[in-house]
Amino acid sequence: MKWGFSMKGYLKLEDGSIFEGKLISKNKKGYGEVVFTTGMTGYQEAITDPSYAGQIVVMTYPLIGNYGINKYDFQSEKPHIRGFVIREYCDKPSNFQSEKSLLSYLDEHNIPVLSGVDTRALTKKLRENGTMRGIITSNADDNIEFDQTNLLEEVSTKRSYRIAGIGPKLAFIDLGTKKSILKMLNSVGFDIYVFPYNASYDDVMQINPDAIFLSNGPGDPKDAVYAIELTKHFIGIKPVLGICLGHQIIALALGCNTVKMKFGHRGANQPVKDLLTNKDYITSQNHGYAVEEESIDKDKITVTHINLNDGTVEGIMHKFLPVFSVQYHPEACPGPRDSTDIFDKFMDIVMVYKRRSYFAEV
Ligand SMILES: NC(=O)CC[C@H](N)C(=O)O
Missing domain, CATH: 3.50.30.20 (Carbamoyl-phosphate synthase small subunit, N-terminal domain)
Structure with a gap:
């Protein structure tokens, strides 16, 4: 050997x-x-x-x-x-x-x-x-033990830090982010302030952000109690984007439910349909929970993406407020880069909001 x-x-x-x-x-x-x-x-x-x-x-x-x-x-x-x-x-x-x-x-x-x-x-x-x-x-007689650790605490940043950019200020809630997501957001110009998983509204408001982002991360989205509460505060106040766990947290904050899938979606070739443009993407995914379709209030929230293998929800958007999220990984790494334009789209929305509030003040 x-x-x-x-x-x-x-x-x-x-x-x-x-x-x-x-x-x-x-x-x-x-x-x-x-x-x-x-x-x-x-x-x-x-x-x-x-x-x-x-x-x-x-x-x-x-x-x-x-x-x-x-x-x-x-x-x-x-x-x-x-x-x-x-x-x-x-x-x-x-x-x-x-x-x-x-x-x-x-x-x-x-x-x-x-x-x-x-x-x-x-x-x-x-x-x-x-x-x-x-x-x-090495011993097949061993019993399976259960890990009781707080996964979010384990993977989130321990202290806040900044990744400077020339654009609007983004409060980034790190629930165990992949570096590629930070890189993509920074590359479209965001001035990123990264916060731990348990950041409070007051912590985040200290930087007076222009937008909020919720990252991917491990475990059951219902365990992300701090992030769900924080998101509720910001919906309707600032533009909010979430990816994967962040998407599930946004859905929970909007009153939807999440459910555990039988075996999830993990791989680099998950087909997703964008229902707004009628385009299909091949996406990178890694999740075991999904937003329950029946729990979505369709008067308020639009389902923007579905998985073409099993029809599950892959993206949502608020009908009247600047809030949207996707279940798949647009940053890829690994996997195809079919859907990276979401980061530009988010920047566009944030800039529209920033200008609007600027002109409302002057
Ligand atoms: N990649 C992720 O953010 C995963 C989200 C969540 N832990 C799930 O398994 O569904």
């Missing part, structure tokens, strides 16, 4: 089923919600996307690690997954940007890796039975 000491290991699921493989990492144990993602590439972005905190990630693409780890594709400071399950590990990465192997990176951060698993059978099981909790372990 080229990558050092490995031993027989298991992924045991809540329903008692056991999948055998080889524990190739230093850490040989981890608990989490077991989810699969279908992206053929993009493992570096996925493992460092804080939305995956608390989860054991199964890659359906059969060969993982072949292009190593580079310094450009990190979505946060470290991996947030609780474990990694793959079919075959490639220990000889070959790519001009590669700086280290995937396994050495995961070992640095103590993430358990189970290789040699029949990921096709495992994915079929998760599709049929739905997402389950599980344990990666």
Whole structure:
């Protein structure tokens, strides 16, 4: 075995089923919600996307690690997954940007890796039975334990900071953001002030923002109680945009409901229809909850996007107020860049509002 000491290991699921493989990492144990993602590439972005905190990630693409780890594709400071399950590990990465192997990176951060698993059978099981909790372990008799950590506290910034820009002031609520979202918002000109997940209305008003943004993030959107309250304060006062968890939080703040999906959407080729333009996009996604269609008050809120595989809600917009959100990831990373224009659209809306309030004052 080229990558050092490995031993027989298991992924045991809540329903008692056991999948055998080889524990190739230093850490040989981890608990989490077991989810699969279908992206053929993009493992570096996925493992460092804080939305995956608390989860054991199964890659359906059969060969993982072949292009190593580079310094450009990190979505946060470290991996947030609780474990990694793959079919075959490639220990000889070959790519001009590669700086280290995937396994050495995961070992640095103590993430358990189970290789040699029949990921096709495992994915079929998760599709049929739905997402389950599980344990990666060297002892199949081990019990699955449950992690009680506050995921938002774990992944959000601990203190506020600024990413300066020449445009309007954006209060950015970091619920475990991907770096690419900050980059995209900054590239269209926003002067970004990043706040922790539990920022209060008074905290945010200290900068007198022109707009509010709610990021992606892990867990059940109903747990994001601070962000839901904060959003309620700003709806109708400032333009608000949300992506993924941020979209779900906006929906909850508007009085809609969110529900847990059977196995979610995780991958880089999820088809979405834009109902306003009748265009279809291929999108990057990573979510296990969705806004419940029946809970949407259609007199007040328009469904702007749907998923073409299962018809679930992928975007909403308030009919009269500058509030809109999408469930998919327009910033891609990994995945297609079909829908990046949302950031320009948000800037346009914010500028219209800013000018309007300026002329109302003079
Ligand atoms: N990427 C995200 O923001 C995920 C949102 C939420 N945690 C979900 O799984 O639905």
